[in-house]
Amino acid sequence: MTQIPDGQALAGKHALVLGVANEHSIAYGCARVFRRLGAQIALTYLNEKARPHVEPLARELDAPIFAPCDVQKEGDLDAVFRQIAETWGRLDIALHSIAFAPKADLQGRLLDSSGEGFGVAMDVSCHSFIRMARLAAPLMTEGGTLLTMSYHGANKVVPNYNLMGPVKAALESAVRYLAYELGDRDIRVHAVSPGPLKTRAASGLKDFDLLLNEAVERAPIGELVDIDDVGLTAAFLTTPYAARLTGMTLYVDGGLSIMA
Template identity: 50%
Template sequence: MSSSTPSTALPLAGKKGLVTGIANDKSIAYAVAKAIVELGGEIAITYQNDKTARYTQPLAEALGAKRFLKLDVAEEGCLENVIAECGAAFGEIDFAIHSMAFCNADDLHGRVIDATEAGFDAAMNVSCHSFLRMAKALEPLMAHGGSLITMSYLGAERVVRNYGVMGIIKAALESAVRYMAYDLGPKGIRVFAVSPGPIMTRAASGIANFNNLLESDAQKAPLGRTVTIEEVGALTAFLCTSGSSGMTGQTIYVDGGAHIVA
């Protein structure tokens, strides 16, 4: 009797994409990349500079990344070159994860009206506009549709103490998701923002009194706890699968339900 092909394949088998923003194995982006690989996806991973590469290259190798590429979105043409390299490696791209944010400490912790023009521009460029640029560069490589996913936070919708200008930037990012979903929908390209609850990552360590924020969210969340990077990774990977084919333009919370409680 001849062998037969299994009736069910991994949800992302044969799918290829780009994951940005991994800093270490505690990063949300790392959990996303791991979840995608576990579902059968092939990935390219980026690093910001030689210093961060020391921590991220072993992770990229462990995940079997097909490309490990330097990406500094503040460097002219760098993002576009990275995507061109991914296109050369993969042909078509099925998904991309934008997990990048930056804000000067003074602008993050201070009053928003005191933010400098240069600081505001830098935060907007790295944290929001780079997602638009990513989509534009990827559009020709997503001839059969795909998923574009960025990372947001509740500070986009409500005032979160010590989040400052980044709350404004994340609000712009979530608005961009909706407009991008409208523009790219006819091509089958779906766009999402994932909004995790507070998680102790390297980026979160720059927010003043972050431990208090963790405790507060755990107390008010209907699930009675904060979430893990693995839970965020699982949801994000799902958005790359055909199971989410009827969805686009949403900000999806992964925070134990804390966002519904005042």
């Protein structure tokens, strides 16, 4: 496990983290680092089935805002932002770590994907980030940072990643366009692209264990990254150290993406 440094680099900052499912979630790794560096955290959970897995994490992070948020459910995302406005009055960081595709479309070939399944994947995994940005921007009165999670399959063919490749490519493009549109408001927008990680979402991919093993063998660093590695990179992007960076996709993969 990566060592998280102590410090107050995010003291006084308010951070919303969408997409925590359990203690193995990338979103939780990011929230944990944000909190360790001094930020206050707003955390969401998908539904009542997910709540018992996320609520202990919210307590651990002293999250004053803990709310349900299913981005497919009308009004849920708006309600989260209303609570942020009422509780904090502003927002500095919003992190989106949400992706979904119906199992049949996720595990089948892109060629065979259904229009409905592709549409659901695009809405949940990409357009919900745009909706989050639209709601977050008015609360980022002193500037801020919007973050989302991508994967190398957005740019190169990764066997068995299937329709999520084009969906993540759209997400990375959305990051660039939002960075352009929000730049004059001092709001920076990034995608973070982790290497293969043992998360519940990733386990839905066909032959994912083979992908993990290959990553260890091929990455120059020779080991998998963990959720805290991703959190540390996300935190860096929200600090003044990254004040002149926007619209980027940053790889956190031990160098795996540079290999032929």
